[in-house]
Amino acid sequence: MRQCFNITLVTPEGERTITAGSDQHIWEAAAAAGVRLPAMCHMGHCLTCAGKLEGPGEFDQSDARQYLPQDRAAGYILLCTAKPRSDLRIRTHRQRAMRRFRLDAGLPAPYAGV
Numbered sequence: 001m002r003q004c005f006n007i008t009l010v011t012p013e014g015e016r017t018i019t020a021g022s023d024q025h026i027w028e029a030a031a032a033a034g035v036r037l038p039a040m041c042h043m044g045h046c047l048t049c050a051g052k053l054e055g056p057g058e059f060d061q062s063d064a065r066q067y068l069p070q071d072r073a074a075g076y077i078l079l080c081t082a083k084p085r086s087d088l089r090i091r092t093h094r095q096r097a098m099r100r101f102r103l104d105a106g107l108p109a110p111y112a113g114v
C-alpha cells in the first residue's frame with residue numbers, strides 16, 4: 001500500500017517540506033514541488049544528488065546502482081533513487097562531502113576530481 005511521508009529538505013536557500021510517496025524517488029517529488037536539486041546520472045551512481053540525514057529515518061535505496069552500507073551508516077542518501085519509508089529531514093547539496101567521505105574510506109567516488 002502506498003504511503004506518503006513528509007520530507008524536509010534543508011537546502012542552501014532554506015528549508016522546504018514536501019510530500020513524497022513510498023513509491024516515489026525523493027528527487028522527483030522535490031522537482032514536482034518546485035525544488036530544484038542537483039543531479040546528473042539519476043541512477044544512484046555519480047553522487048551528485050547526495051544528501052545527508054539530519055535525524056532518524058528510513059528509506060529504500062535499492063534502486064541505486066551503487067549505494068554502500070558505509071554510506072548508510074554515515075547518513076548519506078542518494079536522492080535520485082531513494083524512496084521514503086518514514087518522514088525524513090535531509091540536508092541537500094552534500095555531493096562534495098559524500099565524495100570526500102568515500103575517498104577517505106577508500107571507496108569508489110565517481111567525479112571526485114571535479
Ligand code: FES
Nearest residue numbers: 040042045047080
Ligand atoms: S544523480 Fe547520480 S547518484 Fe543521484
